[in-house]
Amino acid sequence: MTxxxxxxxxxxxxxxxxxxxxxxxxxxxxGDTSGVIVxxxxxxxxxxxxxxxxxxxxxxxxxxxxxxxHAYVYxxxxxHYLVNAVTEAEGTPAAVLxxxxxxxxxxEIMRRRRARGTLRRPEAFKPHELCRGPGNLTCALGIGRAxxxxxxxxxxxxxxxxxxxxxxxxxxxxxxxxxxxxRPWRVFVPGHPAVSxxxxxxxxx
DNA sequence: CGTTCGATGCACT
DNA sequence: GTGCATCGAACGT
Numbered sequence: 001m002t003x004x005x006x007x008x009x010x011x012x013x014x015x016x017x018x019x020x021x022x023x024x025x026x027x028x029x030x031g032d033t034s035g036v037i038v039x040x041x042x043x044x045x046x047x048x049x050x051x052x053x054x055x056x057x058x059x060x061x062x063x064x065x066x067x068x069x070h071a072y073v074y075x076x077x078x079x080h081y082l083v084n085a086v087t088e089a090e091g092t093p094a095a096v097l098x099x100x101x102x103x104x105x106x107x108e109i110m111r112r113r114r115a116r117g118t119l120r121r122p123e124a125f126k127p128h129e130l131c132r133g134p135g136n137l138t139c140a141l142g143i144g145r146a147x148x149x150x151x152x153x154x155x156x157x158x159x160x161x162x163x164x165x166x167x168x169x170x171x172x173x174x175x176x177x178x179x180x181x182x183r184p185w186r187v188f189v190p191g192h193p194a195v196s197x198x199x200x201x202x203x204x205x
Numbered sequence: 206c207g208t209t210c211g212a213t214g215c216a217c218t
Numbered sequence: 219g220t221g222c223a224t225c226g227a228a229c230g231t
Binding site: 058059075077079080 | 212213214216217
Binding site for chain 3: 041043077079082084134136175176178
């Protein structure tokens with residue numbers, strides 16, 4: 001079932017925690033792609049220096065101030081789209097950045113998208129690297145500008161509860177930011193091969 | 206193993 | 219003009 005708007009209309013850290021194990025689905029012309037969310041990060045309010053809303057309400061950050069359950073998609077470093085789920089009541093700027101998925105449906109489509117424009121062949125991608133990292137997962141699912149402000153509770157890009165059960169949770173510092181690094185607002189499935197960041201110590205045999 | 210660094214577009218001041 | 223919520227190739231150890 002698709003997550004209802006009330007799921008997102010809650011404290012952002014709770015939403016981030018509960019998004020682990022849910023499924024991001026994109027139904028596109030090329031076919032359906034989906035994956036289990038195994039890593040995400042909370043960005044909360046104008047007082048969070050890493051949150052885009054710290055710059056106040058601008059054309060870029062307007063989606064953060066909008067109603068919960070919508071997508072905030074933006075373009076970064078000149079080459080990557082990043083997708084967030086907007087949380088909390090309208091007027092309260094906050095969101096959860098989706099950082100990694102375990103691929104479920106459409107793995108071959110993901111391979112083709114990831115390989116496009118590279119020298120690497122599609123079949124060279126291992127499943128767990130297809131959606132590891134926020135820029136990689138949007139590439140694999142074909143998420144772009146057009147999805148900004150889209151409704152995650154209905155339409156082509158949605159988040160579903162497929163009853164996959166509970167996952168072990170780890171919390172830590174957010175990755176790739178230069179300010180607000182003290183807040184432990186990153187949630188992930190410890191040791192999962194699709195999780196981004198430095199390889200876990202426990203990976204050694 | 207580890208770290209560094211270039212590519213690349215755009216919103217914002 | 220500046221600075222990114224990144225990625226992966228290219229180094230050094």
